[in-house]
Amino acid sequence: MGQAPEDAHNNTVGGQARIYGAAVQARDVHGGIHVHTEAATAMPPPRQLLPVPAHFTGRRQDLAALDALFTGRERDRPSRTLIVVSGPAGVGKTTLAGKWLHSLASEFPDGQLYADLRGHSAGGPASPGEILSQFLRALGAGSVPADMAEKASLWRSWTAEARIAVMLDNAFTAAQVRPLLHAGPGGLTVVTSRRRLTGLRMDGAAMHHLHALAPAAGAELLSRAIGDDRVAKEPHAARQVVALCAGLPLAVCVASARLASRPRQSVKTLADALNRDTERLTALEVEGEATVRNALDASYTVLSxxxxxxxxxxxxxxxxxxxxxxxxxxxxxxxxxxxxxxxxxxxxxxxxxxxxxxxxxxxxxxxxxxxxxxxxxSPEAREEALRRVCDWYLETATEAEKRLTPAQFALPRDVVHPSGLPVPFTDDPSALDWLDAHRTNLMAVVRAAAARAWHAMAWQLVDAMWPLFLRLRYYDLWIEAHELGLEAARGDGNTEAERQMLNSGAIGLSAADRVDEAAEWYARSLRAAREAGDVRDQGQALLGLGTCHRTAGRTAQAVPYLHQAIDLWGSCGYPRGVALTRIVLGEIALAQDDPGLAIEYFTQARAGLLAVRDPHDAARALVFLGRARARAGEHTAGVAAMEEALAVFASSGAAHWQARALEMLSDSARERGDDAAARDFRARALALFEVTSPSDARRLRDAPAGT
Missing domain, CATH: 1.10.10.10 (Winged helix-like DNA-binding domain superfamily/Winged helix DNA-binding domain)
Incomplete structure (x- = not known):
């Protein structure tokens, strides 16, 4: 750091001072300092149910039947925590279930979750793992494991005592639903499906089959859209419209929307239009779809x-x-x-x-x-529309990447159709929020680009999504995206992009505890970097290999890779890489009970990271440095360093590293015999790990308190 001006004030905190809230100590720290971080703002209970359409009508008997199933009033049956609502396409299953669950909001103070299982989507049904990740994050789990069994276990833990309602819309099979069932007796799951899903009876499900609207309810639905007067003037034609729509709310709504937009058109004109047979969807076999087709044809023909x-x-x-x-x-x-x-x-x-x-x-x-x-x-027009949408997603995700992780933006972008549209975010939080909200669509366009052999588009989209993976840890998406991106980079013949996909994908595999696979990707990256003569990429692969071996407990294999990384990065002038590698070497020395060597590594690492203005990683080096000093007997200085780092992590919102710092403070307090402080630090660390790292939370829970 530079020389302080002569008129600068020395900031000294001494005695038994206590600091509340986020703080960064810039100068000397003396005495028994205590840093109290503010508790993270509690997430509100999720309320994800879709809004109920204003035109909802009828269904009183169906709502009463669902009430009876839930409360156990139907023929003295026990109350149910799993209800399946089945019926033909367009009959209103989603709206009915949503309306009913909205009325029960007070029964479920811990939240109401919603997921579209996409049972009849052209892209195929949603996987249970995708939906579990969505639900766990909505409940507050900041980091979700990649392994399906671990996700299911975490879901059971989160829901064991929770009073939540879950709506699983548009399910395809019972097998798709089972992993998503909550664990506790205080919850309710409602499944909607075109199929009856009788296999869920084995799981205690109650069944309710939804039929078409009665003629009176259908007429009321039509009246709400076009007005009582028009229906009263042509009652026969109105009944005919409802009958031609087969009492399906979707068809009635589509048909009535056409009438509402043409106040001078007669109801009979619409009835005549619906009565004409068309052949566009005749291949569809699901009950109700042909009826909806007629209504859709009639509405489409009058669009602008x-x-x-x-x-x-x-x-x-x-x-x-x-x-x-x-x-x-x-x-x-x-x-x-x-x-x-x-x-x-x-x-x-x-x-x-x-x-x-x-x-x-x-x-x-x-x-x-x-x-x-x-x-x-034409096929060309349809393909151009898809390409334009892919280009827009690439443009926008790249702008988010430039803002959030500018160091990652090192490869070119090939945008064929610049959109000229304004960027939909203005700061870092809103950029990350945009990536998160659009993650499903981003993955959809990556898959579409890969399927069409738009190789450059596919890997560039994956590269642009890096902040989403790094910050929010969607392991399934991270790994799938990089598998697609790696194949696309190879198809594009871009060796630099291939190495980028290998390194970024390996980080995801390692974070998902698939360490051996990560090491294989790093090894492939190292070979490719050597063939290309790219020294900096060689260093990245060597650091990755060293970290993987260290994580797997193969320290003797890890150390040579790490020293090679330092040598290469030192030769090409990349001091940040050298510093990051020294943190890993310091962790190894600390684990081998050599705090003196660890202090040396961490001190050098922190100085290097401060010099390149990397405050987060400098704080990581500092917390380890504090722990090493405490282990070396320099307890006061060590605790002060850990607490200073903790304040930095609290200020930046780095919850995972707050937890790591608290765990180190707990270990240090226990070693000096302060069991009360050790328990307090440990409890705070566990609370943060629960939402950032399930594996660390499990490790801390399973470890004896005195270790």
Whole structure:
């Protein structure tokens, strides 16, 4: 650090001072200092249920039946914690279940979770592992294990005493549902499916099959959209419309939306339109779909030219949700144009408004939209729309990467169709929030690019998603993305990108406790870097190999790799890499009960990291340095260093490293005989590990308190 000015003040804290909240001590620390970090802000209970449409009507008997199943009033049966609502496509299963669960919000103070299991999606059903990750994070688990068995175990732990309601929408099989069932008696799971899922009876499920709306309820639904007066003027035609829609709420809503937009059109005109048979979806065999087809055809034909274009452009995309920016990119139009056309599709009941600035298709509507695109647009036009959307996601994710992890942005981007759209975030938190909110769509476009052999697009998207993986630790997505990215880089013939995918993917494998696989990826990266003569990449691979061997307990194999990394990085002038490697060597020395050597490594590492202005990693070196000094008998200085590092981690929100620092403080307190302080530090560390690192939480819980 530079020389302080002569008129600078020395900041000295002495005696028994106590510091509350985040603080960074810049100068001398004396005496028994205590740093009290503020407790993390508690996450509110998740309330993820979709909003209930304003047009919901009827279903009183169905709601009463669900009440009876839940409370056990039906024929003296016991109350149920698992209920399956089945019925044909478009019959209103999702809306009914959502309406009922909204009415029970007070029964479930720990939250209400929702997931679309995508049972009939063109992209295939959602995996249980994907949904468990989503649920665990919603409940507050900051880091979720990659292994499915560990996820399921963590889910059981989180739900054992929780009073939560879970809605599993659009399930495909009983096997897809079982891993998602909560563990405790105070919860409720509601599953919706076109199938009856009778296999779930073995799990104690109660079954409720949903039928079409009664004629009176269907007429009431129509009235809510077009007004009582119009229905009263043409009662026969109104009944005919409901009958032609087979009492399916989806079909009635789509049909009535057309009437609502044409106040002078007669109801009979719509009835006549619905009565015309068309052949676009005749291959569909699921009950109710042909009826919906007729309503969709009638509504599509009266869309404005722009809305019809957007309908056809979005339908074939491999996305589950859409916003105005995706719509604008797909059509090469302005944001204002896209917002207006999306509003028109929502008004026509061809899209569902499911949240702030977010829409989705009902799966039957998306099938219809794909059919319309196939019938009216050329393959080239459909492919260009997908490419434009991929380009927009690449542009936007890259902007997030530049903001959040600028050091990672070292490889070029090949954007064929620049969108010209404004970036949807303005600071680091909102950039990370955007990546998180769009992670499912980002993975969808990566898969789509890989499937079409758009090699450069695929690996560049993966590279741009690095902050999402590094900060939020979606292990499944991290590993899958880099497997696709690695193949794409090879297909692109880009050896530098291939090494990037190997190194970034290996970090994910190691973080997911797949250490041997990570070491294999690093070894492949090292061979590739040597062939390319890239010294800096060789150092990265060597550090990775050393870290993997050290994690696996193979210290004798780890140390030579780490020294080679230092030598290479020293020769090419990369001091940050040298410093990071010295942290690992210091950890090894500390584990081998050589605190003197550890102090030397950590001191050098911290100086190097401060010199390159890396405060987070400098704090990592400092906390280890403090622990090494405490182990060497320099207890006061060691504790002060650990507490200074803890304050830095608290200030930056680095919860995992707060937990590591607290664990080290606990060990140091126990060694000096202060068991009360040791228990307090340990409890605080465990609370943070529970939401950042399940494996560390398990290790700390399983270890005897005196070790």
């Amino acid at each position: 030219e722009g809305a019809a274009l957007l309908y056809r452009r979005l339908g074939p995309l491999p996305l589950r949700t859409f916003d105005a920016r995706v719509a604008a990119a797909a059509c090469a139009e302005s944001l204002a144009w896209a917002e207006a056309r999306l509003d028109e599709l929502v008004e026509a009941s061809l899209m569902e408004d499911i949240g702030p600035d977010t829409c989705r298709f009902h799966d039957l509507v998306q099938i219809h939209a794909r059919g319309a695109a196939a019938a009216e647009d």
